[in-house]
Amino acid sequence: MTGKLALSDKVLMRVEKSARYIGNEIGMIKKDPDDVLIRFAFCFPDVYEIGMSHLGIQILYEMFNRRDDLYCERVYSPWPDLHRIMKDEGIPLFALESQDPISDFDFLGITLQYEMCYTNVLQVLDLARIPFHATDRGEDDPIVCGGGPCTYNPEPIADFFDFFFIGEGETEYDHIFDLYGSMKRSGTYSRSAFLREVSHIPGVYVPSLYEVSYNEDGTVSDFVPKFSDVPATVVRQVEMDLDNSPYPEKPLVPYVQATQDRVVLEIMRGCIRGCRFCQAGMLYRPTRQRNVEVLKKYAISMLDATGQDEISLSSLSSSDYEALPELLDFLIDECTKRKVNISLPSLRIDAFSLDVMDKVADVKKSSITFAPEGGSQRMRDVINKGLTVSDILQGATEAFKGGWTKVKLYFMLGLPGEREEDMTAIPDLADEIAMCYYDTIPKDQRNGRVRVTISTSFFVPKPFTPFQWAPMEEATEYKRRAHIVKDRMHSEHNAKSISYQYHEPDVTLLEGVFARGDRRIAAVIEKAYEKGCFFDAWTEFFHKDLWDQSFEECGVDPDFYTMRERPIEEKFPWDFIDCGITRAFLEREWKRSKEEVVTPNCRMGCSGCGIRKYGGGVCFEGKNKV
Ligand code: SF4
Secondary structure, three states, rough: OOOOOOOOOOHHHHOHHHHHHHHOOOOOOOOOOOOOOOOEEEOOOOOHHHHOOOOHHHHHHHHHOOOOOOOEEEEEHHHHHHHHHHHHOOOOOEOOOOOHHHOOOOOOEEEOHHHHHHHHHHHHHHHOOOOOOOOOOOOOEEEEEOOOOOHOOHHHHHHHOOOEOEEOOOOHHHHHHHHHHHHHHHHOOOHHHHHHOOOOOOEEEEEEEEHEEEOOOOOOEEEEEEEOOOOOOOOOOOOOOHOOOOOOOOOOOOOOOOOOOOOOEEEEOOOOOOOOOHHHHHHOOOEEEOHHHHHHHHHHHHHHOOOOOEEEEOOOOHHHOOOOOOOOHHHHHHHHOOOOOEEEEOOOOHHHHHHHHHHHHOOOOOOOEEEEEEEEEEEHHHHOOOOHHHHHHHHHOOOOOOOOEEEEEEEEOOOOOEEEEEEEEHHHHHHHHHHHHHHHHHHHHHHOEEEEEEEEEEEEOOOOOOOOOOOOHHHHHHHHHHHHHHHHHHHOOOOEEEEEEEOOOHHHHHHHHHHHOOOOOOHHHHHHHHHOOOOOOOOOHHOOOHHHHHHOOOOOOHHHOOOOOOOOOOOOOOOOOOOOHHHHHHHHHHHHHOOOOOOOOOOOOOOOOHHHHHHOOOHHHHOOOO
C-alpha cells in the first residue's frame, strides 16, 4: 500500500463525504498490483454507502482475492459533486484500494442490481475513459463484464458490455480468470480471442457474438449466435454447495456510515413461496439453506473481525429457514454478551415471528411492517401471496398485544387485472387493522393511538416471472388509482389512524421499459446520459423531461415496451437465457393468476417449475424427496 490518493487534498476538501473515495477501510485487502497478473475492478454503480451495503460484492471480493494471481479492488459511482470536478479537471476514475486509474485494469466488473443504475454504468465508463460500446474498445481497454439480477434481461445495456455472467458468481469466475491468465501467459491473448473462448464457459453471454432481428411489429424475430461454436442458449449457473463456498468472514467496515451498517449473515438463498410478481423469488430458486453450524462460525468471526454492533440475518423469507430457532438461541446468547443487536428483516408476520422479534431486539413501540401487497383476497390470490385476511389480522392482533402501536403496510397498485374494489380494499384493510387495536387492547392499557401507514408502489412486470406478459398502465391511470385509495381513506375511514404515501409513477414506467427492453433501448440510455441523466434512482436527480426528449430523438416509443399485454407465443429479448424455470411453468402460472388460483409453496408440494434439474435444495427435501 503506497498511501497515495488519486484526489488532491484540495479536491477532497471540496466534496461531500470525502471518505467515500479514500479506501483503506478495516477489512480492505492489500496487495501489490505489480505482483499480480490480473487486476479486477469491482464496481457497484451507485454511491459508496449503497454499494458498501451489498453482500454479493463482499462475497466475490473475498473469493477473487483468494487467488494469488489476481487483485480485486472496488469502485463506486462518484457523487455528482465529485463527478463535475473530475470532468472539469480531467481526473480519471480510480479504484479505492490502489487509487490507480480503472483504465489500467484488466477487468471492470459491474454489478447490476436495479435497472435505474443504467446511466450510472455510462458515468463509470465515461469517467474511466473506456469507450461506451464494447465494439469500440481496443486491446488496452479493460474487459467490461456485468452480473446481478438485471442480467436476466441484459439486452438494453448489451452494447456496453463485453460479457455478462448469468448466475451466481461463485460458480465460474475462477474458470474465467484461469482462461484469461493462461492466454496472457502463453501470449495467445487478444480481446476478440478471449471473448470467443469465454463464451464457451457456462453462464457467459458475449452480446457481440449474437445477431438480433426484429419483426415489422417491432417484436424480436430471431436471436442467433454469429458462430457455430457460440452457444444458442446461455444457462444460469447456481452454487449448490453454499456451505463450502466463499464467505466474507472479515467483511469491510466503511468509514462513512453505510445504508446497512452491520454484518450480514446470509442464512438461505432462494424462496419457497411463489409470489407471481417477484423476480427474485423466481430467479434464485431452488431454496438452499446454509448449515446452522457454519452460520454460527461465520457470525462469531464477522463480529470479532469488525466490532460492528449489529448483525442482520439475510434471506428473502427468513421465517422459512428451518434452523432459525436454533440459530437465534445461539445468537441471542452471543450477542447479549457482546451488546450486539440482531436484526431480522423479511419475517412473515405470525405469532412465531413476533415472539422472535420480541426476543432479539429492542424494537417494541417502534413500527412493524406487513407486506400484504394486494388489498383484497382476490388480488392476493392473483399474485399468489398465500396470505389470508385472517392471517393478517391475527398477525396485527399479536403485534398489538406485544406492544407495537405503529404498523406499516406495503401494497402494489397496477397489478394485472386490478379492479376498483381491489384498490378500495387497501384502506379498508388498513382500517380493519387499526380497529383490531381498539378491539384487542383495553382502553386503560393502550399506549396512545394506533398509527397505520399505507405505502403503495406501482407494479413493474419483470422477465422470468409469470407476469412477464402483463401490460403496465399510463402514468395518469396510476395517479388515478392512487387517488382512489386516498379518496376512500378520507371518505370512509378515520384519517387520524391511517396515513397514505405513494411513489410517483414516472420512474416506474422507465424501469418498466428497461426491464423488458431490447437492444434498441441502448441508444436512449446513451442519449439521456449525454443530456445529463445519471443517479436516476435518486428522485432529486431524475429528469423526466430529458428522458422524454431522449426517447423522441432516438425514435423509440416507450409504450411499446410497457403498455402491451404480450401474446403468449411472443419471442422475448431474454428468451436465449435458460434460468432453470421453464416457460411452460410461467405460462401455467400466468393462466392460474387470471383464474385467481393459488399455487402451493415448494414445501407444501412441488409445482414442477423446472428447477429440480439443479439437483438439490428444497426440491429434494421433505415431501419432495424421491
Ligand atoms: S422444482 Fe418444485 S420444489 Fe423445486 S423450486 Fe420448482 S416448484 Fe419448488
